[in-house]
Structure formats: C-alpha cells, structure tokens
Amino acid sequence: MSAMDKPENPAVADSAFLKACRREPVPHTPVWFMRQAGRSLPEYLKVREGIPMLESCMRPELVTEITLQPVRRHGVDAAIYFSDIVVPLKAIGLDLDIKPGVGPVVEQPIRSRADLERLRDLTPEDVSYVTEAIRMLTAELGSTPLIGFAGAPFTLASYLVEGGPSKNHEHTKALMYGDPQLWADLLDRLADITAAFLKVQIEAGASAVQLFDSWVGALAPADYRRSVLPASRKVFEAVAPYDVPRIHFGVGTGELLGLMGEAGADVVGVDWRVPLDEAVRRVGPGKALQGNLDPAVLFSTREAVESKAREVLDAASGLEGHIFNLGHGVLPTTDPGALTALTEYVHEQTAR
Ligand code: 1CP
Numbered sequence: 001m002s003a004m005d006k007p008e009n010p011a012v013a014d015s016a017f018l019k020a021c022r023r024e025p026v027p028h029t030p031v032w033f034m035r036q037a038g039r040s041l042p043e044y045l046k047v048r049e050g051i052p053m054l055e056s057c058m059r060p061e062l063v064t065e066i067t068l069q070p071v072r073r074h075g076v077d078a079a080i081y082f083s084d085i086v087v088p089l090k091a092i093g094l095d096l097d098i099k100p101g102v103g104p105v106v107e108q109p110i111r112s113r114a115d116l117e118r119l120r121d122l123t124p125e126d127v128s129y130v131t132e133a134i135r136m137l138t139a140e141l142g143s144t145p146l147i148g149f150a151g152a153p154f155t156l157a158s159y160l161v162e163g164g165p166s167k168n169h170e171h172t173k174a175l176m177y178g179d180p181q182l183w184a185d186l187l188d189r190l191a192d193i194t195a196a197f198l199k200v201q202i203e204a205g206a207s208a209v210q211l212f213d214s215w216v217g218a219l220a221p222a223d224y225r226r227s228v229l230p231a232s233r234k235v236f237e238a239v240a241p242y243d244v245p246r247i248h249f250g251v252g253t254g255e256l257l258g259l260m261g262e263a264g265a266d267v268v269g270v271d272w273r274v275p276l277d278e279a280v281r282r283v284g285p286g287k288a289l290q291g292n293l294d295p296a297v298l299f300s301t302r303e304a305v306e307s308k309a310r311e312v313l314d315a316a317s318g319l320e321g322h323i324f325n326l327g328h329g330v331l332p333t334t335d336p337g338a339l340t341a342l343t344e345y346v347h348e349q350t351a352r
Helices: 016-021 042-048 053-057 060-074 087-091 124-141 153-162 170-178 180-204 221-227 229-242 254-262 276-283 295-299 302-315 336-350
Strands: 096-099 103-106 146-151 208-212 246-249 267-269 288-293 322-326
Touching (some): 016 208, 053 087, 087 124, 103 153, 153 229, 180 229, 288 295, 302 322
Parallel strands (some): 146 208, 246 267, 288 322
C-alpha cells in the first residue's frame, strides 16, 4: 500500500465536516473555529503556564491535549492541530521566536539573495514531533477529523522579510516590486517547505489541510496573480495526490476570491466582509465555502450572535458545501461559553 493510500477511518470519512468539504449532503452544517485551540480557554492557559509557545508546539502530549480541549468543550466538528505557521521555519533552523503579545519575530530578516540560502528544504525528521503528536491525536479523536495547516508562501514571506508582524508590509512589497526574480525564488522556496510540512501532517493522519494566507488581502488582484498565485498553486498541487480536502483562507480577500479559487483549493474560506451568496459567485463553481461570522460579534448579546449567525446560514442556504466558521480567528478575550452556544445554535438550526 502506498503512503497516499492509507486505510481511512470510515467514521472520519463520513463526518459532517469532510462531507461538506466534498459538497455531499450533511446531517447538519459542520462547525469549527479558526484559532479555537490556544486562545481564551482557561484549561489552555493552565497547561501552557511557563512554557514558551514554540516549545509547547514541540511537545506531542501537550499538543494533543490543547488540540482536544475545544473539541471536548464546544463539540465542534473538527479539530485543528495546535501549532503555528512559523513552526516549519524554526524547524529548518531560522532564528525566530514567538514573543508573547507580539507574534513571530525573526532575528535576521530575509531580504537578499544570500539570505535565501538560509531556507533549506524541510524533511520529516525536522518535525518528528509533529508526526508523533498527530498519531497520538488521531487515536484520541475517534470520529472527529483533524485539520492540519500551514502558512501560505506570501504570509510566511511577510514575517520573514519584515522581521515580525507588520501593518503595511512595506519591506515585503519593496522586495516584491523591486526584485521580482528574488521574490519569485523566495516564494517558490517557501512553497516547497510548506508543501513538505503539509505532507508530513497528512501522512501522519490529518484528514484535511488549511493554507492560511492571512495577510494576502493587502495585495491588488494583478499583483496576487503575478506574484503569489504560482506559489500557492504549487502547494495545492503538491498535496493533491493525497485526496484530502484543501482549504484556502485569507483576510480582506473579497477582491481576490476568484483568484484564490484558481489557486486550486477544494474549499475557500471567506472573511465577514463578503456575504457567502456573493462569495460563491466570485469563487466560481465546484468549491465549498467556509465562514464567515465576524469574530467580534461574539462580544455581543446571545440574541445578536444568533441573529448574525442566522444571516450567515441564510446566505449559505443555496451553497453545495458550507462549513460554518468565523471570518477570522477567535479573538483572545472571547467568552468560551459564547463559542459553545454558537456551535449548538448552528447544529440545531441546520439539523436535517
Ligand atoms: O487554530 C488554532 O487554534 C491552532 C493554533 C494556531 C494557528 C492555526 C496558532 C497558535 N497559530 C495559528 C496560525 C497563525 N499564526 C496565523 C494564521 C491564522 C490567523 O490569521 O490568525 C498567523 C498569521 C500566525 C502568526 C502569529 N502567531 C501571530 C499573529 C501576529 C500578527 O502578525 O499579528 C501570533 C500572535 C502568533 C502566536 C501564536 N500562535 C498560536 C498561539 C496560541 C499564539 C500565541 C502564543 C503566545 O503568545 O504565547
């Protein structure tokens, strides 16, 4: 049996989440939340106490526990592997850290041809703790599918070139416009690393993968097409033979949805700025959609949350495949109870 032909747990294959990804009829609309693991949960804060973020990503037992926490608490339809988009870059030896309250910080930003040499290939041995954690996790998860993930080449490049989080991505754009060949080579290197990292997760047992291109909404469509699409497409093509659903997500991507569809994913994630009935026209046929409640809505009253969730479900009512999610990650101070109630509401409203 080839690695791409692993025996699949039939209960996972029949889950509402994977059915919706494949645009098959579902018993209820599946729900999960981006950044559901490791945010506001008191049980998360407790187990993370005193352990730096990147170190916690390398401890399989801790990763397993944190990944399971939101599944236990909210009854969501999928788990997302607890890690971070910069983990594969750390694993190939880049000098980076995740600073509390800041995010990923890179000691020496990547801005020249010589800097590119520091981006070597990722091998499964570099991230053996990921394989170990996913094996432990899939044994514990039973019929709940596990989503693996990675940062998309553009979003990873933005951290590497800026040296940390950035609002305007000025160094990134300076490189993209000023040295298109170096930029293309950088994104191509990152596409290979990202594809290798997703393959490790699929081989270990992830049932779907999501590519986070969180900051690509900073680009105009022509720039996306020229400078980003080839690398993201390369990632999706590399994992296509595994036949697991591939999800593609970015923030502020209303004008890019058609091009993101062209990049090759099976499911396109949409933020809250574009209603799903409009998003489906932009993305084009043959793809499921994921989204798209504004995460800030969860700070309002229960009635308001339900009425806004109802709007999302109504806009999704004509879709062939819909996975309910937020339009971006859970905000850190969100009341966990609001997420549990929202999960129950969507399940109850969509039970068929
Ligand atoms: O979804 C989950 O619950 C799994 C865990 C997860 C995921 C999917 C973490 C843990 N990070 C991510 C992805 C991630 N990381 C993205 C894409 C998703 C998104 O857009 O939200 C991005 C852009 C990052 C980069 C990052 N890592 C930031 C954002 C910084 C910025 O530019 O504004 C931050 C704050 C981190 C650190 C981080 N990652 C994860 C956790 C729990 C933390 C906080 C750790 C800490 O401070 O101790």
